[in-house]
Amino acid sequence: MALRFAVEAREAIREHLAALFASEPATPEQTEETHGGSAVLEPISPEEASPGPFPLPTSLSQTRRDDLAADNAARHDWIAEEGRPQREVHGTYQRTADLRISTTDPDATPMRLKGGGTHLGYHTHYVVDGGRSRIILSVLVVPGEVNDNQPILDLIWRILFRWRLRPRQVTGDMMYGTIEIIKALEDAHIRAYIPVAERGQRAGYYGLAQFTYDAFHDQFTCPQGHILRPAYRLEGSQEVQYRADAAICNACPVKSACTESNRGRHVHHPFLADYLDRVKAYEAIFAYQKALNKRKVWVEPLFGEGKQWHGMRRFRLRRLWRVNCEALVIASGQNLKRLLQKRGWGRRPFPSEAVAMALPLASPIEKPPTNRSKTIHRRKVAVAEMISLGLNNRQSYAYILCFSLNSHFMTIFLILSSSPISLLPSFLLYQIEMGNFLAHPFS
Template identity: 30%
Template sequence: MMTRRTIDSRNCFEIVSIEDLVPKDHLVRKVDKALNFDFIYPLVESMYSSQGRPSIDPVILFKMVFIQYLFGIRSMRQTIKEIEANMAYRWFLGLEISEKVPHFSTFGKNYIRRFKDTDVFYQIFFHILNEAHDKGFIDDEVIFIDSTHIKANANKHSGERVLVEQEVKFYQTKLEEEINEVRVAAGKKPFDFSEEREPSLKNISTTDSESGYFVKGEKERQFAYSAHTACDKNGFILGMQVTPGNIHDSQILPSLVDGLKSLPFYHPYGIAADAGYKTPAIAKYLDEEGLRPILPYTRPRGKKGSFRKPDFVYDEYYDQYLCPAGETLRAGTLNREGYRNYLSDKKKCANCPMLEKCTESQGHQKIIQRHLWQPYLDKAEELRYTKYNKMQYSKRKETVERIFADGKEKHGLRWTKLRGLIKNQHYVMLVFAMMNLKKIATWIW
C-alpha cells in the first residue's frame, strides 16, 4: 500500500546536538581523531599583530582550506556554501548550527597579507608527514618518483612566441669539465663553454606567464604546471616540486631527491622512475648518491627489421663497437654534448651482405653514438633484469600513479584556478598534505 506523508516537519523545532548529526564513520571524524590541529597556532603566531581587532581563529581558517582539498571542492566560494549547509563540516570547524561562516574571500586576503612569503604550508605538510612516520606508516626503502600535469588557468590560444634564454641543465657544469678532461688527455684542445647559448623560441602565456606550454604525443596542447612527486612504498607523499609544464622530468629529479634529504627518516635504498628518467645523467647521479636505479625497459629506436644499437657489441678495452658481421666501428671525437660517434669502414660496408639491414646511408657508413656517461646507464640496465628491480618497479602503479589518479579524481588536482608558480606550489603542497592526512586517518580508524 502506498503511503503519503501528510506532516510537513520543515518548520518544526527540535533540541538537538550537532554531535548527533554527524555520522560516526564520517571522514571528518577520522581526520579530527588522527591529528591535533593546535600545532598551527605556533606556526602563525608571529604573523599576527598584538593590537587591532580580533582575527578569525587561524585553525578555522586553515580547516576551511583542508575541507576544500579533502573533498575536492572546486573553489573556496563553493566550499563556504557547502559549510553553511553541511553539519559535518560545521562540526569539524567547531561552529554552531546558526553561527555565521567566514566570507569566501577571507582566506585569500589572509594569504596575501600573512602567508604568501612564508614556509607555513611546508611546515603543515612536514608536520603531517612526521605524524605518519611516528605511527610507523612510512617505508622509504624505495622512493617512487614521477610527475603529472595540472592544467593552468590560462587559455591555450592566449600565448605568444618569445625568445628566451636556454635553461642550464643540472649536470651541465660537471659534464663540460669531464669532456675537457677527456679531450686534454687525448691531446686535443678543450672546448670553450663560456660562450652564450643561443636563445630559443617558446610559447609564453599572456595570462599566466609562469606556466609552460605542454605538448606530448596526441594529447591536447595546453598551458600547464608539472607536479614532480616522490612517495614511499605505502603511497605517502614525501616531497614535491611544481615547475612549468614544459620542464622535462629528468631535470627535476636531482633537486627533488636532494630536498628529501632534510627529512629526519631519509634512508632509501633505491629510486624507481619511468622511462622519462632513463638518461645517462640520471644514472650517474643515482650512482654517485649510492642509490639503486630501478628503471624500465626502453624499446630500441630504429626501423623495424633493421639492426639496432643493442645488436652492436661494445668493446670497452679497445673502445670500439663490433657489428653483427664482425667488423669494427672506430671511435671518433667527443663532441660538446658529451657524445662520441663510432664509425664503420665505408669500403667494407659497401660490399657487406647485411648492408640493407644495417644502414641506409648513401655513403655506406654506419654511425653509433655513445655518451660519455653510458657506463652508468649500462649498469642500470643490468640491474633491470634482477628479480628485485622487477618486483619494485611493478609497484609504481600502486604508489605514485595511484596518487595522481586519486589527486585528480577526488581532490581537484586535474586543473588549477590559481596563477603563478608560488601559489600553485602552495596549492599542490596542501592537496598532498590532505591526501597524507586522509590516509593516516583511515589507517588509524
C-alpha cells in the same frame, strides 16, 4: 735452475713485505724471544694507553668554500627557484614560451595533450615513499614546458636532508633514465630501478644492441664481424662516435638493414656507459620488477586521486607560487587521509602545540547570530567547549561557549579554572588552517 721471473717475483714479494711491516713495533712475544725469555717492557703513558678520538675536520677551507659557492651559484636549484625554469638559449634552440606568454597566467606554458593539441598548464611532481602508506614526501609544480626529469634530483636531495632518509633504491619510469640522474643516484649508493631506453635504435635498421663492444680494444663489432673504430669525440653530447670503413660497408650484403649512408655505419657510445650497463643489469633482478610493478599500482593512483577528488586536474589559483601552495595543500590532504586510515577516525590526541595564556575577566563573548540561513549555518558551525571549575567537593560544572567557524579556519576557546573562590582563567587558542596546525597566542 729456476725460472727468472719466478725468482724475481719472490724477491719482489719479500722486499714488499719487509717495507710494509718495517714500521710496526715488536710484540711482547717477539721481545721475550729476543732477550732469552726475559720480557723488557717500556712504560706506557696514559695518552698512549687511551688515545682520544681521531680529530675530524669541522670546517672547510676557504678555497673549498669558494669552490662550492661558485658551483652552487652556477647550478639551477629547482627548490630555491620554486619551480621556475632557467631560460637560457643554447645555440639556435628556442622555446615557444620564450616568444609567447599568457596574459592571464604568465607562468603557465603550453603543454601537449594526449589527445593532440596544446594547452596552458603545469606539471606536478610527487616523491612518494615506497611503503604501504604511500606518504608524499615532496611536491613541486613546474611550468608545462619543463621536462619531467629535470627537477627530480633536487627533490631527492631535499628529502634526504629534510627527513634524514637513506633510501636503498629509487624507482621511476623511462623518462628519468638519463645518464645524469643514474650517475648521481649510483654515486650516492642508491640503486636506480629505472628502465633505460635502447640507444641507437631506428626502425628497419640494426640497433646498438646488435653490435658488440670490446672494452679492451675500444671498438665495436657489427653483426657481420666488421670493426668500428673511434672516429670523433663529441664533448657536447658526452659521446664517442665509432665508424666502420666505408668501402666495407658499401660492399656488405646486408647494408640495407644496417645503414643507408655511403660513408659507412656509425654508432655512438656515451662516456659513462658503465652506469647504463649497470642499471640494465638490474632488469634481471626480482626486486627490480617488483619495484616497477609497485610503482604502477601504488604511486600512479595518487595523481588520479588528486585529479578526481581534490581538484588537481585544474588548479583554482594562478601564478606559479600560488599553484605550488595549492599543490602542497592537496598533498597534505592526501597524507592526512592515509594518517587517519592508519590511526582510525576515533578520539584524537590533545594537540601538544597549543599555547595557554591568561584570559581577561571581562572578556566579551560574541554570541552566534540566530537569523542566518541554513546554508550559511552549515558553513559556520557553533562549537561548544567546556569550562570546568574544581570545587572542594570535587564537583565540576560545564559551561557552553559558542563561537562561529567559517570554511577556512577553526578557532577553539578553552577556559580552565581550578580555584572555587577566584576565577583565574587560562586561555587556549588553537587554529587549524588549511590542514596545517598552528598555535597562536591571544590577549
